[in-house]
Amino acid sequence: MDDRTYTADAEPGETVTVAGWVHELRDLGGIAFLILRDTTGKIQVKFEKDEMDEDLVETGLNVHRESVISVTGAVEEEPRAPTGVEVTPESVDVISEADPELPLDPSGKVDAELPTRLDNRTLDLRKPEIKAVFEIRAEVLRAVRDAFRDLGCTEINTPKIVATGTEGGTELFPITYFGQEAFMNQSPQLFKQLMVGSGLERVFEIGPIFRAEEHNTPRHLNEATSIDFESAFFDHTEAMDACEHVVKSAYEAVAQNCQAQLEALDLADDFEAPDGEFPRLTYQEALDEINATGELDEPLVWGDDLSTEAEHVLGQEVGEHYFITDWPSEIKPFYIKDHDDDEEVSTGFDMMHPSMELVSGGQREHRYDQLVAGFEQQGLDPEAFEYYTKMFRYGMPPHAGWGLGGERLIMTMLGLENIREAVLFPRDRQRLSP
């Protein structure tokens, strides 16, 4: 069936069958043009009304836009055609007729609001600049997995249905599991930690995470893609090295392999993979730098989390990807290890794009007693997590890791204004379908 020639491969002198969507029809009177579009590009089909079979002309010029057709004919050079060639049709076959009225114009001539686009993603993804985002997304995932394999990681898949959330009962979607209460997992955190104590030692996972956050913002999703890394015998600095390697690899792969997509997004001239090491600021240095700008109403003090505004002020100062290290222990989760010489300061780190946080990580608490105490300090019942904590009594190595928001990586890489642009079928407070 798919013995068609892609439009991009149609060479002058050949007779080809091309198939795809009717992108445009231009009727100039005695001559008319149909622009046919497939996944590789577009091609012009010429109808000379007086010289061609009447039925053929009728079929070609009465088909609705966005119908699926196939066209067989000779390819000739034609400098005035969009791709320099055109097809003179011998036959036109209408494979799947489209309604005359479309909810969205894939030619992009009429703008559509995001909700309309998301309701009609199939049509939306016929636009080259939308398609390009998802082709780049696929390339990023490929590159990230290769980068993890460079680092000696084994890919794992951990369960999405769980009995307890990673960080307790908040922000969890409840599910009914054969009469038992269960939840959709917020993070593979605890599972990937269990794997570093196994013979695998160093692992990664790319998979969905689910967070029942109530707020709708341009940078939150209720179902997102998490890119997770964890390694035995790594400390937080080595985990940061690994993070830098993975993020740079993603940018480099896109710069190298996605020129056409970057052009479709009008980014080809400006796109640069980060070079050099990402600066590593301590939390205290970050506070000082933010406070020195005078841009916040009130200066930040030790123990404050960074607001979106604070992140933004600091991002403008730094102007590139960077790490914030040595966070106050009190605002990091129980599984993050404190510094041995100062338990007020954790080994937790964030990796930031100038516009937002991308990664959260750190060295983990691998000592059983300290881990259980940490649960209690955060008001969690260690008993409910016994499947996790008990493995720390059987030889758990020191380890570190991080989680990277997949959609945030794409969003910041491509300058998308809404994280929903980085996912095919976003899930948010209002949107559950399609």
Next chain:
Amino acid sequence: MDDRTYTADAEPGETVTVAGWVHELRDLGGIAFLILRDTTGKIQVKFEKDEMDEDLVETGLNVHRESVISVTGAVEEEPRAPTGVEVTPESVDVISEADPELPLDPSGKVDAELPTRLDNRTLDLRKPEIKAVFEIRAEVLRAVRDAFRDLGCTEINTPKIVATGTEGGTELFPITYFGQEAFMNQSPQLFKQLMVGSGLERVFEIGPIFRAEEHNTPRHLNEATSIDFESAFFDHTEAMDACEHVVKSAYEAVAQNCQAQLEALDLADDFEAPDGEFPRLTYQEALDEINATGELDEPLVWGDDLSTEAEHVLGQEVGEHYFITDWPSEIKPFYIKDHDDDEEVSTGFDMMHPSMELVSGGQREHRYDQLVAGFEQQGLDPEAFEYYTKMFRYGMPPHAGWGLGGERLIMTMLGLENIREAVLFPRDRQRLSP
């Protein structure tokens, strides 16, 4: 932190620091051996009691098995050692002490039941033959993704939280989504079909699927990994070609890149990638072949589904991977297209390993009116699927695809007796944790 030398890389003549788990202690009186294990293998550490520092000997010989330690010392050739080398320690550091009693013996000397192993996966995965399964699983996923890219596919990720199940209300896990009823998705079927009508045209997805099947068997999971393919302008025969390519690529990659893992599983001598084309039997031929064996109590007639027993009888006859094509329309889902010249016979196919079904696929119904009629015939409300059906009015090309059970692929490839052996943390009727 991780400046250790892997045990596999310790060369005679070097002084190294190795770190890992205490695999075994053998005290022969004046001399004692500690076997240290890491992800790459094992190394012998020699303690000569009379010639070494007393504290060093005490530390090394009193540490519990499966504790995490690091050892620094000179590597020397020693033909009697398991790997031909041994380390004479200068220092031993106990990093993470294990309890003296373990719920599971990672040396494999004491057998454990599957539930105990799954409750203690961290320890279970310290066994080379268990670790090997998951290293092979990771290689299979890598190879499968590469095979899809050979075929020109774009990787997609579709939502796992959905308003309606793929095939209606049965076997769905309900979830509470901000007060609305929602479900965990059974299959990316409808979403991947929406993508072939977009500019992507040919896609794949590897991700979790969720099925609330009540029955507990050695080959069903309630959360599994689905490997999905869908292509515009493909018919069912081309979809089968793609399926064969992907499955063969997985086998070939394992044969080529996982020799050590196959040895750990005692499969190195027997493992073979399938060569030649997979036979394609029609459903009628399959019935005839099964009935001819006389092994079923009652002969199968047109319209019967194949029982596990029937699959088994046929698998023994065929003896290799094979397809069953041309199924009765009445026992295939609404989205499978019937043959144009005989609407009693569908384009649906299954791809079988001799021991079980691995793949289900077919050409899809791309004609709007027929699709909506199909919903109604299966007692489904087309209104509830309007987000899907309406895209078929805007130029949906003919298309075909399939879904492959990831765990079944691993299970049949490695001859595992229970599908739970192919997933780190299985989910079934009873098991929700870890």
